[in-house]
Amino acid sequence: MCGIAGLIHRGKSSKVGHELQGMLQALKHRGEDSTGYALYGDTDGKNFIMRFKVGENVGEGSTSVAEDVSVYDERKKIVDSYLSEMGAKIIKEDRILPYSLRYEIEYNKKDLLEFSQKIESIPGVEILSMGKSLEVIKDLGNAKMVCDRYNLDKLVGTHAIGHARMATESGVDIKSAHPFWGYPFSDVSVVHNGQLTNYWNNRRALENKGMRFMSECDSELIAVYLAEKMRDGASLEEGMKESLTGLDGVFTYFVATKDSLGMAKDTMAAKPLVLYESDELVAMGSEEIAIRSILPQEIDTYDPFDGEVKVWQI
Amino acid sequence: MANLKNVTKKTKAQAMGMHSEVLTGRTQQKFFNPDEAENFYYFGTYDVDFNKRTDLDVKDMTAADANKEIDNLMSQGYGTIVIKNPQGKHSIGVGILNKLNLIFEGSLGYFGIGSCDGPIVRINGRVGWSCAENLMAGKVVIEKNAGSCFGAAIRGGDLICKGSVGARTGIDMKGGTIIIGGDAGAFTGFMMQRGRIIILGNVGINLGDSMYDGTIFVGGEIGSYGSDAVDAELTKSDQDWLKRKLKVAEIGENFNVSKMKKIVAGKKLWNYDNLEPTEKKGAI
Numbered sequence: 001m002c003g004i005a006g007l008i009h010r011g012k013s014s015k016v017g018h019e020l021q022g023m024l025q026a027l028k029h030r031g032e033d034s035t036g037y038a039l040y041g042d043t044d045g046k047n048f049i050m051r052f053k054v055g056e057n058v059g060e061g062s063t064s065v066a067e068d069v070s071v072y073d074e075r076k077k078i079v080d081s082y083l084s085e086m087g088a089k090i091i092k093e094d095r096i097l098p099y100s101l102r103y104e105i106e107y108n109k110k111d112l113l114e115f116s117q118k119i120e121s122i123p124g125v126e127i128l129s130m131g132k133s134l135e136v137i138k139d140l141g142n143a144k145m146v147c148d149r150y151n152l153d154k155l156v157g158t159h160a161i162g163h164a165r166m167a168t169e170s171g172v173d174i175k176s177a178h179p180f181w182g183y184p185f186s187d188v189s190v191v192h193n194g195q196l197t198n199y200w201n202n203r204r205a206l207e208n209k210g211m212r213f214m215s216e217c218d219s220e221l222i223a224v225y226l227a228e229k230m231r232d233g234a235s236l237e238e239g240m241k242e243s244l245t246g247l248d249g250v251f252t253y254f255v256a257t258k259d260s261l262g263m264a265k266d267t268m269a270a271k272p273l274v275l276y277e278s279d280e281l282v283a284m285g286s287e288e289i290a291i292r293s294i295l296p297q298e299i300d301t302y303d304p305f306d307g308e309v310k311v312w313q314i
Numbered sequence: 315m316a317n318l319k320n321v322t323k324k325t326k327a328q329a330m331g332m333h334s335e336v337l338t339g340r341t342q343q344k345f346f347n348p349d350e351a352e353n354f355y356y357f358g359t360y361d362v363d364f365n366k367r368t369d370l371d372v373k374d375m376t377a378a379d380a381n382k383e384i385d386n387l388m389s390q391g392y393g394t395i396v397i398k399n400p401q402g403k404h405s406i407g408v409g410i411l412n413k414l415n416l417i418f419e420g421s422l423g424y425f426g427i428g429s430c431d432g433p434i435v436r437i438n439g440r441v442g443w444s445c446a447e448n449l450m451a452g453k454v455v456i457e458k459n460a461g462s463c464f465g466a467a468i469r470g471g472d473l474i475c476k477g478s479v480g481a482r483t484g485i486d487m488k489g490g491t492i493i494i495g496g497d498a499g500a501f502t503g504f505m506m507q508r509g510r511i512i513i514l515g516n517v518g519i520n521l522g523d524s525m526y527d528g529t530i531f532v533g534g535e536i537g538s539y540g541s542d543a544v545d546a547e548l549t550k551s552d553q554d555w556l557k558r559k560l561k562v563a564e565i566g567e568n569f570n571v572s573k574m575k576k577i578v579a580g581k582k583l584w585n586y587d588n589l590e591p592t593e594k595k596g597a598i
Contacts, residue, residue, distance in 0.1 A: 267519070269462060269481035269500050272443055288402035288423050288442055296401060298420055301440050302459040303480035306500040306518055 001166050002178075003027030004191045004273075005285035006254045007294070008159035008261040008312050012280070013042050017147065017155035020162045022293035023285055024143035030286060031166025033061065034177035035146045036138030038129070038189035038256055041157040047091055048105045048186070049135055051128040052119070054079070055099035056173050057140045063171035069098045071124070076101065078122050086115060096150055099174075102135070113184040117212070126175060126214050131187030133157070133258050138177040158314045159261050161254045163191040170217040180223035183212055185230060187258040192219035193286055194251030194271045202247070222253050240264045240309045254284070262311035269306035276301045282312050358385075359412040362393035372406065373399035380406050388414060402442070407435060424461070427454055430471075443480070446473050449490060455564070462499065465492045468509065474563045481518065484511045487528065495565045501540065503530045503577075512556065514566050522577050530577040531556060533569060544580040552576060 005023035007016065017039055024035055043049070054075040056064035076095075083090060083105065092104035109115065116127055129136035135155075139146045143164060147153055163178035170176040182188025196202075196218040203213055203221060211224045225246060229239030236255060240262055250270035255262045263284060265273055275284045276291050276299055283291045288301055304310065368387060372380040380397070384407065387395055394415040400406055404423035407416055407430070414433040418426075421439030431450035440458040449468040455476070462480030465473040468490040478496030485504045493512045500518035503511050506528045516534035523540020530543075531552070556571040 267500070269518075272461065274442065274461065287404075288421060288440070289404075292402045298439060300458060301421070302478060303461045303499070305497075306481055 001030050002193045003030035003164040003286040003290070004162070004178075004193045004252065004254055005164075005283075005290045006159070006161035006191070006256070006261055006263070007281065007283040008256075008314060009281055010279065010312070010314055013156050013158055015154065016040070016157040016160040017152035019294050020160040021143050021147040021152065023283070023290040024162045024164050026289045026293045027164045027286055028142045031164050032142035033167040033172045034138060034140045034165045034174070035143045035163065036136065036165070036178045036191070037146070037152060037160060037162045038134060038136050038179040038191070039152065039155050039157055039160045040133045040187070040256060040258065041135060041155050043133055045132045046106075048088075048107050048130055048132055050103045050105055050130050051101070051135050051137065052079070052103070053100050053126050053128060053174055055124055056175070057097075057099065059140055061172050062140055064173045067124075072098050075122055075125050079119060079125060082118050082122070086118060088115070097139075100139070100150075111184075112186060116184045120212070120214075127181065127183070128174075129181045129189065130184075131258065134181075134187040134189055134256075136179050136181055136189055138163075138174055138179065140172065140174070140177075158259075159256060161189060161191050161256045161261065163193075169195065170215060175215045176217040178217075178219055180217075180220045182223045182227045182230075182255070183214075185227050188223070188227065188230075188236075189256050190219070190223040190226065190253060192222050192251055192253040194219075194249060194253070194266070196221055196247055196249040196251060198248040218249075219253075222247065222251070222255075226255060236260065236262060237309060237311045240311070244307055244309070252286075259314050260311055262309065263304065264309045265304050265306060267307040269303075273304055274301050275304055275310075277312075356411060358409070360388040361391070362388055362412060362414055363391050364393035364413075364415055366392050367394035367396070368392050369396045369398055371398040372403065373401065377403050377405040381408060384410070384416075388412065400439070404442070407433075421458070430454075440477070441475075446471075449473060459496070464494075465490070468492070472559075472563065474565060476565055478515065484509070487511075491559060493559065493563050493565060497534070500537065503528070503543075504540070506530075512559065514569055522579070524583065525579045526583075527579050527581075531571075532575045532577065533566075533571075533573070536575065536577075539577070542580045542583050543577050546576045546578040548572070548574060548576045 054072040058064050058066040088105045088107040094102040137150045178191045179189040199218040199221050226239045251266045252271040252273045272286050274288045396417045398419050400420045402421050402423045405425045408428040410433045411431045416433050416435045418437040422441045424442040425444050426441050427446045429448045432452045435454040437456045441460045443461040444463040446454045447466045449471045451470045453472045455474045459477035460475040460479040464479045464483040467486045469488045470490045472491050474493045476495040479498050481499035482504050483498050483502045484492050487506045487509045489509045491510045497515035498513045498517045501520045502517050503522040505524050507526045509528050511530045514533040519537035520540035522543030553571045560566045
């Protein structure tokens with residue numbers, strides 16, 4: 001059991017970091033092994049923001065092996081040199097935690113595949129997100145702990161999705177935590193609640209087509225699946241509709257891009273989702289209490305039906 | 315009670331030497347004497363006065379505390395309790411085993427009104443998954459929408475949602491009536507065993523999948539039929555019952571029930587053979 005939440009403001013910005021923290025904290029009983037945020041902040045859109053990790057959180061409950069901080073430093077140096085080689089200029093650098101970094105990068109090429117492959121060829125290094133608006137922040141612990149650790153409360157933006165995870169099918173670590181970046185597409189992220197039963201078949205097929213997996217978490221398949229559809233020219237909504245038959249199992253998932261937010265529910269409708277929709281705001285979560293954390297007044301909500309796909313624009 | 319030991323007609327399975335055990339176990343015992351009714355005590359029930367009314371604000375309460383306070387108020391004889399600010403909390407209003415007017419000014423989360431026997435409940439909001447699960451008797455009215463597994467395993471009472479409901483409404487229900495004013499999701503009536511479901515709007519795929527018995531009435535379009543769910547003739551008696559039920563439920567009073575579809579179990583599933591699959595192979 002995991003919890004997912006998402007919201008999109010239409011026509012305005014808000015403190016989406018704070019709002020999503022409240023929604024995910026309300027769902028912490030669904031899992032607090034790890035929590036992840038995909039926040040779409042207000043930026044000038046000129047530079048890329050790369051969130052990446054050079055190691056794992058090896059704190060209490062982690063399934064990762066402890067490494068010395070000097071190993072992280074060494075990996076960071078290689079990342080910096082590779083960026084320089086590829087003509088990417090670091091405009092701003094934040095090392096939030098020894099293993100977690102945020103770079104603002106000036107990089108003019110549109111294709112991020114070669115870029116990402118080069119960076120991730122460094123053992124132990126993973127790009128959590130790459131985009132001009134998207135920032136994926138994920139770590140062990142519940143929503144408030146992660147929010148406080150990364151100071152997300154003040155982040156202003158238009159939309160966000162997040163995930164409170166109870167680890168069931170892979171380890172308690174950052175690489176298995178949601179959201180997943182829609183590698184190698186800029187500003188695409190995914191969160192999922194459920195189990196995918198044709199994970200390995202799909203993974204093998206997608207890897208044969210050159211797609212990359214960083215974890216053994218079945219949910220990562222959704223991000224890679226959609227990325228592959230979009231690479232072949234499908235729109236986000238078309239890819240999501242195809243996923244209803246392409247993915248087997250039970251699932252409700254959210255996808256976000258630079259300017260949109262979407263949801264899909266499997267044909268068995270086995271995983272919960274409650275939805276609130278108005279002209280100004282769309283908010284959704286695994287349980288109504290997530291929505292109530294930002295809208296305490298009486299509102300009209302509903303459960304989307306089986307096999308339903310919806311996409312909203314900012 | 316029928317004397318099962320003296321039943322002479324044998325089923326095919328019994329004729330083959332199967333199911334030959336003599337039924338002398340606990341199910342054949344007599345547990346009570348109807349003449350001693352005055353000695354019965356239904357644990358956890360109270361005599362309440364409907365005219366004695368109070369409000370309860372649960373905004374800062376846990377579900378457990380809210381339920382304890384409802385119980386406490388009933389023990390003081392309050393027969394009409396208005397719950398303020400439920401704000402989507404889970405598992406509120408559960409385990410009420412006596413008559414009570416319970417009114418929620420707002421929405422409930424999961425498992426609201428679970429395992430109740432007798433109360434009349436009105437929810438001026440929405441309910442999450444598994445509302446009124448295992449309802450034995452009483453009436454529950456939801457003014458807005460409901461989540462999945464609405465009325466799961468109910469055995470009696472009337473469960474009314476004026477809006478739309480999610481998937482698996484009436485799953486495993488064993489009695490009672492569920493009435494939906496809007497649309498219903500997939501697998502409505504999944505494995506239902508008794509009772510009736512009325513849906514005025516459209517219904518999703520696999521309607522009545524693997525239903526054992528009971529009846530489903532649908533006013534709108536049907537996504538698809540589930541295994542062993544079949545059409546049946548809508549009789550005059552059915553229409554009269556539907557009109558009366560919709561009127562009492564304060565929902566769709568002017569709905570044209572003559573156009574509704576009636577779905578029942580085809581009773582062709584293997585479990586109606588009285589034989590286990592392995593036995594069935596031997597009998598063929």
